[in-house]
Amino acid sequence: MISRIARNRNLGIWLVGGALRDTYLKLKKELVDFDFCIERETLAVAKEFAKHISSKLIILDKDNESFRVVLKKKSKFYTYDFTRMRGENLKEDLALRDFAINTLAISLSEKKLKLIDCFCARKYMKRKVIGVIKDEVIPQDPLRILRGFSFVANYGFRINARTLKLMVKHKGLIKDVSKERVNEELFKILASNDSYKVIKTMDQLKIIDQFIPEIIRMRGIHQGAYHHLDVWKHSLEALRQLELIFTKRLVKNKEIVSYLNQEIAGKRRRIQIIKLACLLHDIGKPMAKKKLKNKMTFYAHEKIGRDLAGKIADNLRLSLREKTTLMKLIFWHLRPGYLADQVNPTRRAVYRFFRDTQEEGVAVVILSFADWRATRGPLTDAKKRKSHEEVMLGLVDKYFAEKKKKPLPKIIDGHSIMKKLKISSGPMVGAILQKIKEEQALGKISTKQEAFKIAQTIIESWLHPRGVTKNRIIK
Secondary structure, X not given: OHHHHHHHOOOOEEEEXXXXXXXXXXXXXXXXXXEEEEOOOHHHHHHHHHHHOOOOEEEEEOOOOXXXXXXXXXXXXXXXXXXXXXXXXXXXXXXXXXXXXXXXXXXXXXXXXXXXXXXXXXXXHHHOEEOOOOOOHHHHOOHHHHHHHHHHHHHOOEEOHHHHHHHHHOHHHHHHOOHHHHHHHXXXXXXXXXXHHHHHHHHHOOOHHHOOHHHHHHOOXXXXXXXXXXXXXXXXXXXXXXXXXHHHOHXXXXXXXXXXXXXXXXXXXXXXXXXXXXXXXXXXXXXXXXXXXXXXXXOOHHHHHHHHXXXXXXXXXXXXXXXXXXXXXXXXXXXXXXXXXXXXXXXXHXXXXXXXXXXXXXXXXXXXXXXXXXXXXXXXXXXXXXXXHHHHHHHHHHHHHHHHOOOXXXXXXXXXXXHHHOOOOOHHHHHHHHXXXXXXHOOOOOOHHHHHHHHHHHHHHHHOOOOOOHHHHHO
16 A cells, blocks of 8 residues: 555655564564655655555654554554655665664565665674664664663664663763653563563663662662672562573463463553562662661661652653552562461461452562572571472462452442441441451351351441551451
């Protein structure tokens, strides 16, 4: 269709960039993004194409004549970007693209398709090298710094010395890039099975500091004899351990793999959020750090970290669900360790853990597992750690076992409780229902009479505490 438009209008139109790159690399993925370089009449071409496929036209950059058409087909989205040629000819336009590997082109104005390679793109791809054609392309769009690292993460390429030097020189400009674009590249990096190495390089070059500056305070914060690394290096190690655990152990379990690959928002998967949580799970420690009787303590760092993570999520423009998931993981990441201390945690303790963490319970366990693996100080007991890990993996098994069971029938509802016991709606009713649900799940009750008895006990405790607080009752 686009070839027909090009010939009918006597226009130069070229397919360029990523689609050709991925085709040449023979990647096993469906092509869904297409970029076109248009000689002139860009808006008219985009409108005609959008009309032909019955899709809407989106204006990306009116001044630079950049437009997008999105086609939804069988629950998949295909994007077609049309941009006016920069420079006097195609070669000048291609020279201004981010990296040499993205400079392939095919003319759609000619009947016979011919691959155009002005800047040795195929040679760069064969050598697996990321390199710029012109130095100015990095400061022109600093997001290309992160794009380069996302290519390293997902394609297994390396950045050449010249390009890396430019990235370091202009890294401060990342602060001026829209946060939505930054988080898109960050999550592409986290999508890789080997994102640790890339994040580590970005750390060494202090590039990650430009979009998560809170990390700076984590460096050099020592944690006592149970740890062998400072707070930040430990967090990086947690990411490394998570990826090792996934590739060596978790990947064998289809239920866990399916769970980790569930979409949280858009195309973002749960495993990507857990990886980000690895980097941020101890971010509250610098503020919580105190020395008591020659011992380093970090009391309530999980609460401080949760709140800081919320601010970071806002700054990176994460979705509400991504933000709440991240905060939940960080807030609860110590809990599996407390359960593991019991060696054989009670059914009630396990129930309450999953009640509080809900659908992120397994994610919390996996984060905690990686956290434990990343802790190898002189006081760390290897035997005890192994025992802890077995308890944690047992929690995961229990979660999926419970998911397979049929939901228990509701014994009683809030309206019946209010009517029978003559109480008004409010927090007390919620506390009663929560307690009834817990006792039923543990097999302690099964009838309305037993449920009313629990309700009566809670009402009496609520109205006449006798040293028992409302918060205690809710638990």
